Amino acid sequence: MTFPFPASDLLVILPELVLTQLALGILLWATVVRKGREATLAWVSIASLAAAAVLIPVAARLSGPLPRAAFGGMLTLDRFSIFFKVLVLLATAVTILFSLKFVGTSSYPGGEYYALLLFSAVGMLFMASGTHLVSIYIALELMALSQYVLAGYFKRETKSVEAAAKYFVLGAFSSGVLLYGISLVYGAAGSLDLGDVARSLAATPRSSLLGVGIVLTASGMLFKIASAPFHVWAPDVYEGAPTPISAFFSVGPKLAAYAIFARIFFVGFGPRAGDWAPVLAASAALTMVVGNVGALLQQNVKRMLGYSSIGHAGYALLGLLAYASGTDARGENFGLWAILIYLAAYLLMTLGAFGLVVLLEAKGYATESVDDFNGLSKKNPLAAAAMLVFLLSLAGIPPTAGFVGKYFLFSAAMKAGWPSLALLAVLMSAVSLFYYFRIARAMYLVEGEGELRWREEPAVAAAVAVCVAGTLLLGILPQPFVALAKSCLLP
C-alpha cells in the first residue's frame, strides 16, 4: 500500500506530532511517578510545549515556502496559523504554571491533567491549521473532549462536576449544531475543502438551505467563542472549573475558535458574507450588552471575568464583521488585523488577571469574591498595581494593550460601515468601567479585614509579570507587534 500523501507533509505537522508523542509519554510516565513528585510532570509538559513552539519555525523552514498545504488540503501551514499556534502554546504553558500548586496540593493525579491540557493544545494547533471542515471539526472535538474532562477534574467538588456536566451537555449540543451545519453546507457546495466551498458558493445561486447551513455553522462557532445567545455556558463553567482551567478556557479555546471562525467564514463562506454578516452583527450587539451588563453585579471574580470575556467576544466579533465588508481603499483589510492585535492583548490581560486570582486563592477553590481583593494595595502593592494594569487594559484605557486592541477594532468597525455597533461597543466599555473598578476600589479604597490569603508562587508571579510587561509594551510601543500582526493575515 502506498501512502497517499508525500512524506514531506508530515513535516508540516511536526510540532503537533512531537507534542502528541510527548503528551502520550507524560501520560505513561504519570503511572509510575511517585506521589508528590508531580511538579516534574508539569515542567516536562512546559518543556514539551516549548519544544513544539521551537519546532514551528523548523517545520515552516523544512516543509517549503509558506503557505504550505498538506494532506490533500486538509491542513495548511501559513503565517496566520503560526500566529495562533504560538499564542495557543503560550496560553497552555501559562495555564500549567498556574496549575502547579493547584494540582500538586490536591488529591487529584497530575499526570492526566497535564496530558489532557497537552491534548487540548494539540487540538488547538490543528484548528489553527485546518482548511477542511472535517479536519477542523475533528481538531475542535479533540480540544473540546479534553476540556470537558478538565472542567470536571476536581471530581469531588460539586461545582466542578456541575460545570463539567453543563459544559458537556451544551458543548455536545453545539457540536451537533455545527456538524449539522457542515453537512448542509456540504450538501449545497459538494465539498468540504474551504477553497472549493468558496468557489462553489460563488458559482451557485442563493438557496435558503445553504443559508441554514451557514447560520448553523455560525451558531456552532458563536457557541465556542461564548457569544450571545450561545454564551449561557460560560459564566457557570468559569465559576465552577478549577481556576487555572477557567483561565485556560477564557483564552486558549477562544483563540483557536476565532482562528477557525475567521478561516471558515472568510476563506470558505466569504462569497456569502451578505448572508451571515447580519447574524454576526446581531450577535455582536447582543453579546456586548449581555456580557457587560451581566458582569455588573457579579460578586464572584471568576464569574465576573466569565461575563467580561463574553463582552470581549462581542468586541472581537466587530473585527470579523469589519473583515466581512472587504478591503478598504488602500487594499487593506483592517478587520482581521484588528482581531489579531486584540486577541493577543486579550490573552495577556486575561491570563494576567486570572493569575492574580490564582495567587489570591486559599482552599484552591472558587471562594474568590471581589471582597477578597480588599486592601490588597496595602498588603502587596506590586500585585495591586499589576491587577490595576490588567483592569485598565480590560476596560480599554491607555496606555495598555487593551486600548490599542480596542482602538483598532472600533476603528475597523467604523470604517467598515458599522458605526452604530462601534458606538454600542464604546457605551459598553463605559459600563465595563463600573465593574472593573469595583475590583480597583476593593484593592485601593477599602481596608482589608483579616488576613489576606496570599500564596507565594514564584512561577505564577513570573507569569503575571510577563503579562504586565506585555500589556504595557503593547500599549506603549505597539508598532513592532502591529507590523507582525499585519504579516500574519489570511490571504
Added chain:
Amino acid sequence: MIAAVLSGFAVALLAPALAKRLGRGAGAVLALYPAALFFRFLSRVPAVVAGETPSASLPFVPELGISLSFRLDGLALLMALLVTGIGAIVLVYAGTYLEGHPRRGPLLGLLVAFLSAMAGLVLCDDLLALFAFWEATSILSYFLIGFEREEAEARAAALQALLVTGGGGLALLAGFVLLGQAGGTLEVSALAANAEALKAHPLYLPALLLVLAGAFTKSAQVPFHFWLPGAMAAPTPVSAYLHSATMVKAGVFLLARLHPALGGTREWVWVVTSVGAATMLTGALLSVGQRDLKRLLAFSTVSALGSLTMLVGVGTPAALGAAMVFLLAHALYKAALFLVAGILDHEAGTRDATRLGGLLPLLPATGVAAMAAAFSMAGLPPLLGFVSKELLYDAALRASPLPFVLVPVAVGSNMLLVAVALTVGFGPFTGPRGATSKLPHEAPVAMWAGPALLGFGSLAAGVFSGALSPFLSAAASSALGHPYGVRLELWHGFSLVLLKSLVTLVVGVALYRGRHRLRAFAERFAPLGALGPARLWRAGLAGLVSVAKGTAAFLSSGSLRQDVRVVVVAAVALLGPLLLSRGTFGAADALPSVRPIEAVLALLVVAGAVGAVVAGSRLSAVVGLGVTGYGIALLFLVFGAPDLSMTQFAVETLSVLLFVAVLRRLPRLRSRSAPRSRAVDAALAAAVGALMAGLVLAVHAGPLRSRLSGFFAESSLPLAKGRNVVNVILVDFRGLDTLGEITVLAVAALGVLSLVRLRLAAKGTAGAKEGGR
C-alpha cells in the same frame, strides 16, 4: 520637553519614600519638579509670543499614520504654566496640610502623576495621545477623590466622577475615531488646516456631538455637572488642583483646542453656547443655597466653567480672548479660595460659612490672601477678575446669536457669584466671631504662602494687565486659528460694559448683605434638586443594575435547563425565518406519496415519543424511546436499507440496555415541574420539532450535490468487487477508518473492564473489612 513632562510619572513613584524620609518637607521637595517645569515653560514665553510653536513627534503606529506629536502653542503654554505653577503651590501646601496622615506619600505621588498627565494632555497635538492623557486624568482623579477611603461618601463620589468623566472619555474616543476617518488624520493641527472639508463631511455632526459629550462631562457642564460638587469629598488640596485649576478645565481646553478645526458652524455655536450659558446660570443659582465653603466654591466653579464654555461656543475673537483671560483669572482666584477653605477647615474645624466670622485678626495672612482672591472673583478693580469680567460682558454683548439672552444670563450669574465670592473670601474674616469648635491660629507659612502668592498674582496681573496682553493674545490666537490681539485694560472708558460691571457689583454686594435670607430662600427650593440630573443618573445606574439582575435570571440562571431553553429559543429564532422564506420547500407535489406501512410506522414513532414524555417512571420512558428507535429502524428497512436498519437495531438495543442499567440506580421520578413550565417546554419542543421537520423537508427539496455517492455506486463493483455499497465502504474504501474504530472500541472495552474489576475489587475489600469486623 516630552521627556521632562513624562518623567513626572517616575517622580511620582518616589513620593512615598520621600514622604517617609522627609516628613512635611516632602511636598516642598516634590514641588521642585513642577517648579522647574514652570520656569522651563516660562522661558519659552518670548518665543511663543513671537509666533513660534516648538514641536516634537514620535512614531507610534506608522502603518495607520499615527504618531505621538506634541506642540507648544500659546494655548498649550497658558495651560502648561497653570498646571505646573499651581501644581507646585498645591504640592507645598499638601505636604503640610496632610501632615501626619498615614497615606500622605501616595497622595503626593498621585498629585505628581496627575500633574504629568495634565501637562501631557495640554501639550499633545495628537488626538490619540490626548485621549490617553485624558483617561489618565480620569483614572487618577478616581483615586484622588476616593482618597479618604474610610468614608463611603468619598468612595461613591469617586466612582461617580470616574463613570461620568471616564465614560465621557470613551465617547470622546469614538468622536476622535470618527474625526480621524473624516479628516484623514488625528493631528489637531492637520485637522485645523483642513477645517472646511471636515465641517462639510457627513460624519462631522456625529463626531462633533461625541467630542462635545466628552468635553462637557469633563468640564461638568449641564446636565453632567452633578459629579463636581460630589467630588468635594476629596482632600482640599486635591479639590484646589483638580476641581478648580486643571482637570475640569480640560474640557474647555479641548473645546478651545478643537475650535479651529470644528468650531464656527451653526451646530457648534448653538450647542456649545447654550450648554455653556445654561451651566453658568445653573451653577450660580445652585451655589447661593450652600453653606459648606467647598460646595459654594464647587458650584461657582461649575458656573465659571459654563461661562468659559459659552465663550468658546460664541467663538468670536473677542469671546475667545475673554475666555483666555478668564481662564487665567479663574485659576488664580479659585485655587486660592480653595486653599483658604482648606486652611479654615484645618484651623477652625468647620467649613460652614454661617459659623465662620471675624477671623482676620487671628489669621491675618490668610485673610488678606482670601480677600484679594474674593475681590478678584467679585470683579473688583484693579484685580484681574475685573478685567476679565469686562471682556466677558463685552464679548456677550457682541455675540452673534442671542446677545439679549447671553447678556442677562452673564450679568445675573455674576451678581450671584459676587455674593458667593464675598461669602467665601470676605465673610469668614469680618463681622462678629463665629461659633467655631476650636480657637483658630494662623496656618503655617507653607499653607498660607500659596494663597497669598495666588492672591497677589490676581492683583499684579490686574494692575499690569497690559503686560499680559501679548501672552494671552498668543493663547487666544491658537484657539482662534489665526492671529488676534487681546486688549487688556483696567480702564476702558465709560461704556455700557462698565455700567454692567458696576450694576453687577452693587447688586452682588446687596445680595451678599442679604445672603442669609437668600440662602434660606434657595434652600426652600432644595427639594427640587431631587428632580435634577443627579437623580436621573442614579436612576439610570439603578436601572442598569436591575436590568442586570433581570437578564442574569433569564440569560444565565445557573440552571442547565434554563440555559438549554435560551439556546433552543435562539436556534429556532435564527433558523425559523430562514426556513420560512419562499422557495425553501419546493412544490408540494414533489413530495412522494405515503404508503400505509410508512404511515403506521410513523405513528409508532410518534407514539413512542409521546409515551416517553408522559411516562410515569424512568423505565417506561426508556421503553418509549426504544419504541421510537425501533420504529425508525423499521422505517429504514421499509425504505430498502437493511444494513442501516440492522445497525440502528443494534444501537437501539445497546442504548436501551445501558439506560436501564444506569437508570435503575436512580431514585423514582417524584416531583415534576409546574404545569406552566412544562407547557413552556412543550411549546419549545414543538418548535424544535417543527424546525427539524422543516429542515428535513428543505433538504429533500433542494438540489443536493454529492460527488461521493455517485463515485461509490459506480466504483463499488469494479474496484472492490462488492455489490453492497455500504459494506464495501466500511471494509474497503474506508478500511483503515474501520480498523481505527475497532481499535477505539477495543480500548474502550478494556477501560470498562478495568473499571469493573476495580469496582469489584473495591467491593471485595469493603466486604472483607466488614467481615473482619
